[in-house]
Amino acid sequence: MRFGIAVFPGTWSDRDCKHAVELAGHEAVMLWHKDRDLQGSDCVILPGGFSYGDYLRAGAVARFAPLMESVIEFADADGLVWGVCNGFQILCEAHLLPGALTRNSSLEFRCAPTWLRVETVDTAFTGGCARGDVLQVPVSHGEGRYVADEETLDMLEREDRVAFRYVRRDGSAAEGETPNGSMRDIAGIVNERRNVLGMMPHPERACEPMLGSSDGMRLFSNVANSVSCTGAMPVAAVS
Amino acid sequence: MTSVEIVVASDADLAEVALTRAEYVHLVDSLGREPNRLELGIVGALWSEHCSYKTSKPLLGTLPTKGPRVLQGPGENAGAIDIGHGLACVFKIESHNHPSAIEPYQGAATGVGGILRDIFTMGARPIALLDSLRFGPLDEPHQRHLFDGVVAGIGGYGNCIGVPTVGGELYFDESYRTNCLVNAMCVGIVEQGKLTRATASGPGNLVLLVGADTGRDGIHGASFASVVLDAGSAARRPAVQVGNPFLEKCLMEACLELAGDPRVVAMQDLGAAGLCGSTAELAHRGGCGIEVDVARASRRETGMTPYEVMLSESQERMLIVAKPEDVRSLQAVFERWDLHSDVVAVILPEQRFVVRDGTDQVCDLPLDLLVDGAPLRGAPGPPPDRPKPAVADAAAAPSWTPDEALLALLGSPNLGSRKGVYRRYDHQVGDATVILPGGDAAMVRVDGTTLGLALATDGNSRYTALDARHGAMIAVCEAARNVVATGAKPAAVTNCLNFANPEHADVWWNLYDAIDGISAACTALDIPVVSGNVSLYNDTGGTGIDPTVVIGMVGVINDVAGRCTAGFRDEGDVVGLVGPVAAELDGSEYQRIAVGVNAGSPPHLDIDLERRVHAFVIEAIEADLLHSAHDCAEGGLAIAIAESCLLGDIGASVEIDELGDAKGLINGAAGILFGESQSRFVISFAREALVRLHELAGRHSVPLRGLGSVGGERVCVTQCIDVSLADVRCAHEGALIERE
Numbered sequence: 001m002r003f004g005i006a007v008f009p010g011t012w013s014d015r016d017c018k019h020a021v022e023l024a025g026h027e028a029v030m031l032w033h034k035d036r037d038l039q040g041s042d043c044v045i046l047p048g049g050f051s052y053g054d055y056l057r058a059g060a061v062a063r064f065a066p067l068m069e070s071v072i073e074f075a076d077a078d079g080l081v082w083g084v085c086n087g088f089q090i091l092c093e094a095h096l097l098p099g100a101l102t103r104n105s106s107l108e109f110r111c112a113p114t115w116l117r118v119e120t121v122d123t124a125f126t127g128g129c130a131r132g133d134v135l136q137v138p139v140s141h142g143e144g145r146y147v148a149d150e151e152t153l154d155m156l157e158r159e160d161r162v163a164f165r166y167v168r169r170d171g172s173a174a175e176g177e178t179p180n181g182s183m184r185d186i187a188g189i190v191n192e193r194r195n196v197l198g199m200m201p202h203p204e205r206a207c208e209p210m211l212g213s214s215d216g217m218r219l220f221s222n223v224a225n226s227v228s229c230t231g232a233m234p235v236a237a238v239s
Numbered sequence: 240m241t242s243v244e245i246v247v248a249s250d251a252d253l254a255e256v257a258l259t260r261a262e263y264v265h266l267v268d269s270l271g272r273e274p275n276r277l278e279l280g281i282v283g284a285l286w287s288e289h290c291s292y293k294t295s296k297p298l299l300g301t302l303p304t305k306g307p308r309v310l311q312g313p314g315e316n317a318g319a320i321d322i323g324h325g326l327a328c329v330f331k332i333e334s335h336n337h338p339s340a341i342e343p344y345q346g347a348a349t350g351v352g353g354i355l356r357d358i359f360t361m362g363a364r365p366i367a368l369l370d371s372l373r374f375g376p377l378d379e380p381h382q383r384h385l386f387d388g389v390v391a392g393i394g395g396y397g398n399c400i401g402v403p404t405v406g407g408e409l410y411f412d413e414s415y416r417t418n419c420l421v422n423a424m425c426v427g428i429v430e431q432g433k434l435t436r437a438t439a440s441g442p443g444n445l446v447l448l449v450g451a452d453t454g455r456d457g458i459h460g461a462s463f464a465s466v467v468l469d470a471g472s473a474a475r476r477p478a479v480q481v482g483n484p485f486l487e488k489c490l491m492e493a494c495l496e497l498a499g500d501p502r503v504v505a506m507q508d509l510g511a512a513g514l515c516g517s518t519a520e521l522a523h524r525g526g527c528g529i530e531v532d533v534a535r536a537s538r539r540e541t542g543m544t545p546y547e548v549m550l551s552e553s554q555e556r557m558l559i560v561a562k563p564e565d566v567r568s569l570q571a572v573f574e575r576w577d578l579h580s581d582v583v584a585v586i587l588p589e590q591r592f593v594v595r596d597g598t599d600q601v602c603d604l605p606l607d608l609l610v611d612g613a614p615l616r617g618a619p620g621p622p623p624d625r626p627k628p629a630v631a632d633a634a635a636a637p638s639w640t641p642d643e644a645l646l647a648l649l650g651s652p653n654l655g656s657r658k659g660v661y662r663r664y665d666h667q668v669g670d671a672t673v674i675l676p677g678g679d680a681a682m683v684r685v686d687g688t689t690l691g692l693a694l695a696t697d698g699n700s701r702y703t704a705l706d707a708r709h710g711a712m713i714a715v716c717e718a719a720r721n722v723v724a725t726g727a728k729p730a731a732v733t734n735c736l737n738f739a740n741p742e743h744a745d746v747w748w749n750l751y752d753a754i755d756g757i758s759a760a761c762t763a764l765d766i767p768v769v770s771g772n773v774s775l776y777n778d779t780g781g782t783g784i785d786p787t788v789v790i791g792m793v794g795v796i797n798d799v800a801g802r803c804t805a806g807f808r809d810e811g812d813v814v815g816l817v818g819p820v821a822a823e824l825d826g827s828e829y830q831r832i833a834v835g836v837n838a839g840s841p842p843h844l845d846i847d848l849e850r851r852v853h854a855f856v857i858e859a860i861e862a863d864l865l866h867s868a869h870d871c872a873e874g875g876l877a878i879a880i881a882e883s884c885l886l887g888d889i890g891a892s893v894e895i896d897e898l899g900d901a902k903g904l905i906n907g908a909a910g911i912l913f914g915e916s917q918s919r920f921v922i923s924f925a926r927e928a929l930v931r932l933h934e935l936a937g938r939h940s941v942p943l944r945g946l947g948s949v950g951g952e953r954v955c956v957t958q959c960i961d962v963s964l965a966d967v968r969c970a971h972e973g974a975l976i977e978r979e
Contacts, residue, residue, distance in 0.1 A: 012488070012668055015669070016668065019670050048668075050398075050485060052485065053483070108663050204670065210799070210800075211670060211673065
């Protein structure tokens with residue numbers, strides 16, 4: 001299958017995502033921010049970085065890029081869109097996902113391993129996992145604290161849209177001991193139609209044992225399996 | 240020449256450009272006329288210590304700079320070595336001390352930005368950053384402010400641009416109270432055929448200025464970095480530049496697209512002394528001249544004079560030399576990255592440095608005089624008599640038990656965990672960091688190969704303060720040991736020499752001795768020096784820093800899968816010590832903390848033993864005999880064992896024969912537990928490897944002994960130390976946390 005990887009000025013996970021995609025045996029095409037053509041991508045990755053410098057709010061400028069118009073159309077047509085780190089921030093700014101990502105509660109940048117509990121398997125990204133599986137995936141961000149109003153948080157939980165929660169190494173609840181102070185320990189969420197995933201941790205940095213974990217590779221495999229089962233467009237899952 | 244005032248320089252004029260009267264007289268004699276104000280400023284910048292190396296140049300010639308791997312030695316933007324597979328590793332370390340002392344965040348950030356440019360100017364993609372930092376005592380609020388600001392600045396720049404910060408070191412010492420040190424090292428990779436040089440050629444070729452617009456920031460930065468700081472230094476904050484890592488990321492990607500492109504004749508970044516420094520050096524290297532038209536440079540603000548445009552140190556700017564017919568197509572590459580470019584200069588056949596402001600010629604200087612003409616400075620006096628070092632009064636030590644001493648040392652700012660620092664740096668972007676920060680050297684793998692690069696910086700100024708030559712030798716050995724502990728073979732060195740005011744004879748002779756020490760150690764260990772930087776005048780109000788030699792070391796391992804780490808691994812493994820046991824407390828961290836002095840002679844160094852120990856450890860790792868290897872450094876044997884326990888999250892029990900009946904620290908145990916004898920590694924290995932390791936040690940004539948075993952949840956030294964790993968971790972991780 002073909003992963004399209006967005007490149008905004010200031011994006012730096014693009015090369016790592018390409019590496020992970022190719023390691024998984026798939027094709028990676030780079031999507032330049034000024035272009036509109038998604039080049040037949042089966043899944044579009046919005047990678048990490050500091051798009052346009054992120055001198056305003058993170059992701060606030062990138063959402064206006066010409067490429068994003070196509071990404072939004074693609075998402076509306078049930079195409080798979082996967083935002084990692086800065087990509088998650090962009091998805092929230094573009095209103096493809098609810099809520100926002102604010103400065104870490106420590107007020108410091110954090111680069112560290114984290115453990116994520118899979119909260120839903122009802123997405124193309126987590127379909128091959130079991131609910132409760134714990135994945136070791138590192139974070140690297142200064143603005144990764146997921147916030148939303150109580151009503152939205154309740155809705156996300158009610159609709160089974162929390163994809164990942166930060167947990168302790170042994171899988172027990174983090175209870176706020178997270179790298180960024182996210183509300184309800186949320187590390188990743190999906191949209192209502194479950195084809196758009198945003199997550200702060202970097203699965204592309206966890207695809208080889210040599211890098212400390214290969215758990216991230218499971219997510220790339222899940223996406224590929226879902227596409228090969230359903231053709232180019234994944235079926236919107238029933239919530 | 241029109242519209243420019245010719246001056247007979249007053250003392251105040253000379254002070255502004257940091258030239259001495261004698262240098263000025265030399266300038267006038269050589270020119271055969273008085274310079275105008277712009278020329279005076281340009282000469283001041285190019286003749287500053289920072290640009291001209293007028294003090295250190297006569298001394299640096301003794302460094303060994305050649306070797307089979309060396310592709311580019313000192314003289315370019317960075318050094319380069321052959322790492323095989325047709326690839327070059329390009330690296331350099333550079334100081335940004337003076338700006339960081341005034342404005343820690345931007346000073347450190349632009350230090351990172353500057354060293355990154357040095358690497359990608361050569362066509363190499365930066366793959367790792369390291370930072371060597373020195374501050375005054377951390378319990379003082381101003382030092383905490385500097386430390387926090389510098390760490391934030393390094394992270395702010397490196398995290399945004401997406402180059403991992405994988406290592407470095409951090410020391411606190413009274414000698415840095417008024418002059419903190421910020422040395423940044425960058426390592427990059429390029430195909431050898433794409434190595435780009437900063438040597439202009441081809442009269443008539445044009446010079447593009449790419450990237451940021453030119454503003455009034457950083458004017459006189461080079462001169463500022465070449466004088467002592469004083470009470471008025473805070474007022475020089477405008478001489479500190481402001482960084483824009485996003486712009487540099489775009490500039491970097493655009494320049495890397497052009498690496499190896501035949502349309503690029505030369506590439507040179509703008510650093511110290513801005514447009515005048517970069518254009519002059521570019522032309523001088525190529526044996527030609529250059530004519531700059533300041534009117535063509537895009538400005539950030541209106542009303543800037545030619546003087547300000549030439550001397551501005553605005554960041555994120557680059558010069559590209561190209562044939563006139565290629566300019567338009569090169570500009571298109573930059574435009575794709577939304578980068579602006581102006582044709583600001585033309586290469587001249589004769590070696591002149593000409594500046595125009597539109598139709599007015601405002602400067603015309605012989606290029607040789609400008610770049611190479613600064614009168615070199617010799618020794619300001621004969622070597623001073625050095626008093627025999629005082630001997631520390633051991634009885635002054637507190638009545639700690641060995642347990643208490645271990646925890647006090649591990650919890651001290653110099654030996655405590657650096658996690659609170661490196662977790663603020665993205666150390667994993669690039670998917671290449673295979674040994675994370677926290678151990679000896681970090682390691683990054685090289686894309687498309689099995690190669691790994693082990694990277695470390697090191698330099699203990701307590702040793703150089705006691706004996707500059709000997710301390711410098713140890714700095715080289717220590718940095719090499721960090722690399723060797725991973726299984727990599729030391730390949731080349733970059734150095735940063737941080738010293739006080741060299742116009743004082745003792746400082747000058749310390750510099751002389753330190754360079755001699757680096758030469759001696761690098762020669763003996765067969766490690767060439769390929770790049771470096773000298774930072775002098777780290778002196779405020781007559782108080783200078785201790786001589787500080789920072790060695791940046793690059794080691795190469797052929798198969799990254801065979802790398803070794805510093806943490807103990809398996810229960811039941813043997814803990815071993817490679818190297819001698821001697822009770823040497825002089826210059827140690829124990830002496831600092833327990834006795835409160837730095838006295839005596841630094842630990843003995845047998846450079847031949849050092850070399851053999853390296854060969855032994857590398858061979859043992861290659862033969863897959865070791866489960867861990869850790870350099871035994873500050874804090875000595877007991878600290879090294881505790882660190883290997885922490886890194887492996889497992890305890891150990893050892894017995895040290897020399898402790899004998901020495902109960903209590905004053906009766907000799909301190910020297911054995913915490914003395915910093917050189918040429919040592921703490922290793923661990925499976926019991927079955929014991930015989931082969933002893934054979935190997937015999938073959939290399941290296942002392943090796945078993946000390947005990949890995950296991951449990953305590954750190955134990957028989958009849959001496961018995962502490963839980965949890966307590967050890969608590970002390971270690973709390974070392975840098977601010978106490979109310």
